[in-house]
Amino acid sequence: xxxxxxxxxxxxxxxxxxxxxxxxxxxxxxxxxxxxxxxxxxxxxxxxxxxxxxxxxxxxxxxxxxxxxxxxxxxxxxxxxxxxxxxxxxxxxxxxxxxxxxxxxxxxxxxxxxxxxxxxxxxxxxxxxxxxxxxxxxxxxxxxxxxxxxxxxxxxxxxxxxxxxxxxxxxxxxxxxxxxxxxxxxxxxxxxxxxxxxxxxxxxxxxxxxxxxxxxxxxxxxxxxxxxxxxxxxxxxxxxxxxxxxxxxxxxxxxxxxxxxxxxxxxxxxxxxxxxxxxxxxxxxxxxxxxxxxxxxxxxxxxxxxxxxxxxxxxxxxxxxxxxxxxxxxxxxxxxxxxxxxxxxxxxxxxxxxxxxxxxxxxxxxxxxxxxxxxxxxxxxxxxxxxxxxxxxxxxxxxxxxxxxxxxxxxxxxxxxxxxxxxxxxxxxxxxxxxxxxxxxxxxxxxxxxxxxxxxxxxxxxxxxxxxxxxxxxxxxxxxxxxxxxxxxxxxxxxxxxxxxxxxxxxxxxxxxxxxxxxxxxxxxxxxxxxxxxxxxxxxxxxxxxxxxxxxxxxxxxxxxxxxxxxxxxxxxxxxxxxxxxxxxxxxxxxxxxxxxxxxxxxxxxxxxxxxxxxxxxxxxxxxxxxxxxxxxxxxxxxxxxxxxxxxxxxxxxxxxxxxxxxxxxxxxxxxxxxxxxxxxxxxxxxxxxxxxxxxxxxxxxxxxxxxxxxxxxxxxxxxxxxxxxxxxxxxxxxxxxxxxxxxxxxxxxxxxxxxxxxxxxxxxxxxxxxxxxxxxxxxxxxxxxxxxxxxxxxxxxxxxxxxxxxxxxxxxxxxxxxxxxxxxxxxxxxxxxxxxxxxxxxxxxxxxxxxxxxxxxxxxxxxxxxxxxxxxxxxxxxxxxxxxxxxxx
RNA sequence: AGGCACGUACGUCAAUGGUAGACGGCUUCCCUUACAAGGAAGAGGUUGGGGGUUCGAGUCCCUCCGUGCCUACCA
Numbered sequence: 022x023x024x025x026x027x028x029x030x031x032x033x034x035x036x037x038x039x040x041x042x043x044x045x046x047x048x049x050x051x052x053x054x055x056x057x058x059x060x061x062x063x064x065x066x067x068x069x070x071x072x073x074x075x076x077x078x079x080x081x082x083x084x085x086x087x088x089x090x091x092x093x094x095x096x097x098x099x100x101x102x103x104x105x106x107x108x109x110x111x112x113x114x115x116x117x118x119x120x121x122x123x124x125x126x127x128x129x130x131x132x133x134x135x136x137x138x139x140x141x142x143x144x145x146x147x148x149x150x151x152x153x154x155x156x157x158x159x160x161x162x163x164x165x166x167x168x169x170x171x172x173x174x175x176x177x178x179x180x181x182x183x184x185x186x187x188x189x190x191x192x193x194x195x196x197x198x199x200x201x202x203x204x205x206x207x208x209x210x211x212x213x214x215x216x217x218x219x220x221x222x223x224x225x226x227x228x229x230x231x232x233x234x235x236x237x238x239x240x241x242x243x244x245x246x247x248x249x250x251x252x253x254x255x256x257x258x259x260x261x262x263x264x265x266x267x268x269x270x271x272x273x274x275x276x277x278x279x280x281x282x283x284x285x286x287x288x289x290x291x292x293x294x295x296x297x298x299x300x301x302x303x304x305x306x307x308x309x310x311x312x313x314x315x316x317x318x319x320x321x322x323x324x325x326x327x328x329x330x331x332x333x334x335x336x337x338x339x340x341x342x343x344x345x346x347x348x349x350x351x352x353x354x355x356x357x358x359x360x361x362x363x364x365x366x367x368x369x370x371x372x373x374x375x376x377x378x379x380x381x382x383x384x385x386x387x388x389x390x391x392x393x394x395x396x397x398x399x400x401x402x403x404x405x406x407x408x409x410x411x412x413x414x415x416x417x418x419x420x421x422x423x424x425x426x427x428x429x430x431x432x433x434x435x436x437x438x439x440x441x442x443x444x445x446x447x448x449x450x451x452x453x454x455x456x457x458x459x460x461x462x463x464x465x466x467x468x469x470x471x472x473x474x475x476x477x478x479x480x481x482x483x484x485x486x487x488x489x490x491x492x493x494x495x496x497x498x499x500x501x502x503x504x505x506x507x508x509x510x511x512x513x514x515x516x517x518x519x520x521x522x523x524x525x526x527x528x529x530x531x532x533x534x535x536x537x538x539x540x541x542x543x544x545x546x547x548x549x550x551x552x553x554x555x556x557x558x559x560x561x562x563x564x565x566x567x568x569x570x571x572x573x574x575x576x577x578x579x580x581x582x583x584x585x586x587x588x589x590x591x592x593x594x595x596x597x598x599x600x601x602x603x604x605x606x607x608x609x610x611x612x613x614x615x616x617x618x619x620x621x622x623x624x625x626x627x628x629x630x631x632x633x634x635x636x637x638x639x640x641x642x643x644x645x646x647x648x649x650x651x652x653x654x655x656x657x658x659x660x661x662x663x664x665x666x667x668x669x670x671x672x673x674x675x676x677x678x679x680x681x682x683x684x685x686x687x688x689x690x691x692x693x694x695x696x697x698x699x700x701x702x703x704x705x706x707x708x709x710x711x712x713x714x715x716x717x718x719x720x721x722x723x724x725x726x727x728x729x730x731x732x733x734x735x736x737x738x739x740x741x742x743x744x745x746x747x748x749x750x751x752x753x754x755x756x757x758x759x760x761x762x763x764x765x766x767x768x769x770x771x772x773x774x775x776x777x778x779x780x781x782x783x784x785x786x787x788x789x790x791x792x793x794x795x796x797x798x799x800x801x802x803x804x805x806x807x808x809x810x811x812x813x814x815x816x817x818x819x820x821x822x823x824x825x826x827x828x829x830x831x832x833x834x835x836x837x838x839x840x841x842x843x844x845x846x847x848x849x850x851x852x853x854x855x856x857x858x859x860x861x862x863x864x865x866x867x868x869x870x871x872x873x874x875x876x877x878x879x880x881x882x883x884x885x886x887x888x889x890x891x892x893x894x895x896x897x898x899x900x901x902x903x904x905x906x907x908x909x910x911x
Numbered sequence: 912a913g914g915c916a917c918g919u920a921c922g923u924c925a926a927u928g929g930u931a932g933a934c935g936g937c938u939u940c941c942c943u944u945a946c947a948a949g950g951a952a953g954a955g956g957u958u959g960g961g962g963g964u965u966c967g968a969g970u971c972c973c974u975c976c977g978u979g980c981c982u983a984c985c986a
Contacts, residue, residue, distance in 0.1 A: 026946065214983090221986085239986060252986095286985055294986050303984045363985090414915070414981070421982085508980085543923095545979080576924085576934095581916090581979080585923045587935050594948040605945030652925065656933065671945080679944090766952090773952040779941050810943080864930070871929095876966040885929060885967095892930080 024607060024719075028600035030566025030593075033715035038154050044734050047161045049497075051739070052097040054729035060091040061099040061498040063482050064160065065506050065514070066168065068107035069142055070114050073152035075540040075548060075574075075584070076507050078558040081158050082574040083537065083651060084505045088159050089707035090646050091502075093742035095729045099498050100159060101485055103166035104147055108474040109203060109211075109370050112433040115141050131432050131469075138433050152559060157567055157710045159738070164494075166485040168477040169435070176484035177435045177477050178451050180525065185439075185449040189386045190427070192439075192447065196298075196305040197380050197426055198366065201323035202373035205430040206382055208473060209423075210513050212375055214364040221361035222346060223291065225354040226251060229267040229276060235260070236356050238290035240363055241300075242349070243341040245270070246329045247318035248277055250296040252307060255281040257292050272348055273330055280311050299379050315379055323376050338376070383428035383437060383470065390520035391422045397519065397529055404504070404519065404534045407649050408579050411511060411536050418512050427473045434471030441466045479517035482530035504531040507539070535649055538580040545583055556584050568709035569593040575708055576655040595659060596712050599705070602667050603716045606691075606698050609678045613691030614722025615699045621749070623693065626761075626801065627673040629754035631697055634665045640745025642704060658705055666701060669762065670694075673804050695720060706737050713737050757797045761805065764798065764837060767829040768809040771839055774853060775827055782812035788820040789835035798835075824909060828854070830902045832895070851910055858903050865896045 045051055049059075062084050067077060084100060092098040115138050116126050126134045153160065166173060184190040198207040222242045225234040235251055251268050253260040264281045284307055285294050298308025299315040308315060318329035325333040325341045333341050349355040366375040397403050398416065406412045428437060440448045440456040443464050450456035457463045477484070482504075486495040500522070506515060515534055522530035540556075542548055548555040561570045569592035623629045638661040645654040677690035699720055706713040717724070717737035730739035768785060777783060785806070789795045798805070798816045806814050822828070822838035825845050829837050868889050871877050878886055 024945090027948075028946095237986075241986090284984075284986095289985055291986095296986095301984090301986080303986080306984085364983095408916095410916070417914075418982080512981095539980090541979095547980095580924075583923065585935080588923065590948080591934055594946095597948045598946065601946035601949085603945085608945070656925075659934085667945090668950090675945095769951060770953090773940070776940080779943070779951075867930075871967075874966055878966080880966045881929080888929090 024604045026601070026604070028566075028597045028712065030568065030596065030711065031563075033711040034155070034157075034562075034567055037711060037714045038157060040734075041159070041736065041738065042154070042162060044736075045163075046733070046736060046738055047100070047159045048163055049097045049099045049161065051733060052092075052095070052729045053731065054095065054097075057095055057097040057729055059099075059497055059502075060088070060096040061101070061501040062088060062503060062505065063101045063485055063501055064103060065504075065510070066103045066105040066166075066478065066481065067149045068110055069104045069146040069167070070107055070110045072148045073156075073558055075556055075558055076537070077149070078156060078570070079537050079540060079574045079577060080505050080507065081153060081156050082571045083535065083578070085156070085158050085571075085710075086575055086651065086654075086707045087503065087505075087646065089710065089738060090643075090742060092159070092738065093703065093706065093727065093740060094643075094744075095727050095741070097497070097729075099161055099164070099494075101164050101166070101498075102150070102153065102158070102160035102162060103481075103485060104149070104168070105474060105478055106167065106169040106434060108429060108431050108434040108471060109205065111138060111142075111146075112431050113203070113370065115433075126432065134432050155559065155562060155567065157571070159710075164485070168474070168481075172487070173477060173480075173484045174435055175451075176480050176488050177472065178438045179489045180480060180521070181438055181472070181476075182449055182451050183525075184385065189389065190383060190449075191386070192381065192383050194379055194381050195384065195426075196302050196377050197382055198375045199321065199378040199380065200368040200371065200373055201321065201376050202371045203368060203431075204321065206380060206426055206428060207368060207375070208426050208475075210475075211369045212366045213369050214366055216362060217365040218360065218362050219365075221290070221359050221363075222349075223356035223358070224271075224295070224349055225356050226268045226270065226295075227354075228263065228279075229269050231266070233263075234354075235263060235268060235279065235293050236291045237293050237295040239295055240361065241342065242345040243325070243333075243338055244297040244300045244318065245295055245345060246273060246325070246333060246341075247297045247299050247316040248295045249275075249298055249308065249313040249316055250277050250311065251279045252282045252285050252294045252296050253279065253292060254285040254287040255283065257285075257287040259287075259292060271352060271354055272332075272345065275316075280307075280313075282307050282310065300377055302377050305377075305379070317379065319376055319378070321378070382426050383439075383468075383472075385425045385427050387422045387425055387520070390524050391419050393523035394516065394519045395419055397523055401529075403529045404515075404531055407533060407535045411508065411534070415511055415516060419516060425473075427476050428468075428470040429473055430469075431471050434474060435477060437468040437470050437472060439468040441468070475513055475517060478514055479521045480525070482518055482522060483526050488525070499526060499530070500528050501531045503533040503535055505535045505537065508536045511536070533649075536579060538577055538582055540574075540577065541581060541583045543583055543585070548584075561586075561589060565589045565593040566596060566711075568712050569596050571710075572655055572659075572708055576652045578649070578651040580652075595663065596709065598663055598667060599709075599712055600716070602662070602671060603698060603702075603719070605671060606694050607719060610691055610695055610721055612683065612688045613695055615695050615720050615724050616692050616722060617696060617700075617725070619689070619692050619696050620700070626754060626757055626797065627670060627804075628693055629751050630758040631665065631670040632749050633751040633754050634661060635697060635700055635743065636745045636747075636749040638665075638745070639700075639704060639743035640747070640750070643742070643745060646707070655708065658708065662701055662705070666697065669758075670697065672808060673801075676803065676807065695722065699724060700743050702737055703740050703743055706740075707742075710738065760794060760797060760831070760833060760835070761801050763831055764835070765805060765808050767831060767837055768811075768839065771827045771829060772809070775841060775844065777841075777844070779810065782810055783839055783841075785809060785811040785814045786820060786822045786826070786838040786840070787814065787816045787835065788818060788838075789816070789831075789833065790818060791833055791835070794833055794835055828906045830857075830899045830906070832899075834898060834902070836902060836906075847910055851907060854903055854907050854910075858900060858907070861896050861900050861903070865893060865900070868893050868896075 088098050088100040198212050221238050223236050223238050225236050227234045263279050266279050267276045270277050296304045296307055298305045298313050299317045318326055320326050323338045325336045327334045442460050448456045448460045450459055482501055486499055518530045542554040569589050572592040573589045620632050623632050638657055642657050674690050680687045702713040702717050714737050726739045727741040733739050787798050795816055802814050820836050820838050823840045825842045826838040826840045
């Protein structure tokens, strides 16, 4: 058999995925057990324009670990993939391409443009689905969905119509966030606030029939052209007499009132605020309270309107600002200008400064669905957030929820199913046909707007399963088991899925929400396209392999972590270790094959021990994965495989396994080794799908699949995940092995400290007063001898060693001595033993102090107190032995 | 401005209130026939500072310092 010394991940990553997918292993139908429990996850649909980044890789790894684990446990599993049409980004991307041809979307017209977007999607959309295959994601591609698919669109319209009929969706004029670049309205969540250093301008407004003036402060002087009032605090004595007076608004011929409103903070600025209802959300609210007129002075393109006055009409908002300031200065009404830090709202996508504008839009009332979500949490504590701290954030946001602006002035997306009759009547329907019927006329104009992308994603957990039809999938897989996502879309997406799930399914969309951490760059900065500090997962895959990258990501779990390539490298080394361990097993496998039953009746200590370790690891691993403790899971696997299996089990079995002479004992040892390896590969599989499949395929023997997958093609991904059989956990074997490991370690320690060359063989004298311990050491004599490179080993009741020996005291009253005639430096040996003595005494001192505290003895659990007592006794005994040893040196 | 996290070895991170660990790095030795991407043995910590609760605190409470993130209408 020809197996290279180094593991080549690319080789293994090449063929397995294609076979897994082709053989239908990812689809729930592979499970033939009608009574199987169900496990389902819907993927957070990546943007159709997107490509894989570290955040995806992290989420996908965790989802895949859970899915593969549950599948191997016999669950009917579905991990449903899909993509989001991503309204604005996609439209922008295609518009940009058009621009290169010298065209705009308006040149094409709506219909042609949308066709063009579909064409783009067919040709170059969905890069990420190719990249997900590379990750090894075991999603069911046969159920892949896209938010603009016909069936998902049907769900969108159904929801819209139902909500409209219930009065939860309405159309109205309200102040909204407008992006002058993208020419669309944005929800509050699509706006980002950035700190900005700017200026605060103090403008003087003359008061009618008076010599006085009132000074207002503003960061946006150009909006003064649209002022319709000046507001002061009702509690502000400075302005009390001015309330009700009239201001002569400079640069315009308008007169506006001075009003009193609670909103005004007398402490800030001058205590007087200019009110521009058409261009500021707070002023808008104030305007409503005081029935102020709304004077629109800025248009959709952020240029001044005719109402701004002839001098300003057509000017860009920033030019207008300069001119207003200059005009005030020449009128002597500019009191002062000071530097000022404030935050500015920008479009999340194009970074253009948002213009708050009054505009006719569609909105969704959130009160009712918000209460459904809050009730679900209060009554059933669902969804359960992991880590649970996110529950507070989620609740807090829900409690402060406002109406959702759902219309967007785009062409790419679900066009709002509302039609207008010639006389301005609104008809909302599932289709144009239904609209005609309702309206009683065919002269209808459809609303040109589309819905916010998140409107369709909010339905994802049930729209993807066939809703509004009552499909089998919907019945089987809803509610889903867990949602895995990054924290930045808890509001945008998670909460909205809960609300719509409760509203339309009457059940929560998922039981748990697992919020992943953020992968930061080495400086602790968030990775972002604009900063260009992102690490491309595909490059990491190429360099270290997918499996090593997955282990790194899995252990990150929900912690924010700085990206550390060294960690990946160490897991690459781990993969290589697995490879070479398997290589050893296979190179010594003649005449043997995997036989699971050989693990149930092991008799030799090392066999009982590894079986015990295997089952304990499996037990703990299952618990860790089920509790979303991925870091713990990775640690368990790493140490079981490397420490227990490679460092000890292989080494202890080596002489049996590599015996030149064929024998029943050799075959048996080889069989056990292969069988333990096969079990270990199963444990590793959810985390490292490629290397485990590659090696598993090479193992000889008839390897059984989980009974739910009987008849399927052989693959490690459909074997039974080891459950961790309590009957095979053997504490006696573990503690006996521990004694052997301790003995070997102490001898090696002596060798190292005494600078004994590795090639030099030394006699080893072991003594134990305990008969069982003597038996344990004796029967492992050959293995111990090999691992410490001993020339001879004796095991007795008492130490009978020459004075010139290095010694160590072991647990359980055992001792080891190494005669070192001529090699030993007595002074050095005494110091070495003295150091050990000091360590023991320090520990004993601490423990004794505890016992001397009467409160500890009376209040701490008895079990704990006994542990301390036992440990003190153990130390006392070892210490006495050490003392004796030191004295013998004199 | 409020809210929420976080601060542990040189680095990245673990640790149901019960003797502070892992991996990498570092030091010494070894190409011992699975693996030098390896083996063996080590060094390295007043858990950001201070106070409190407790028999016992990295963990719970208060406070200060530092760092992130989220939310917010301060013109």
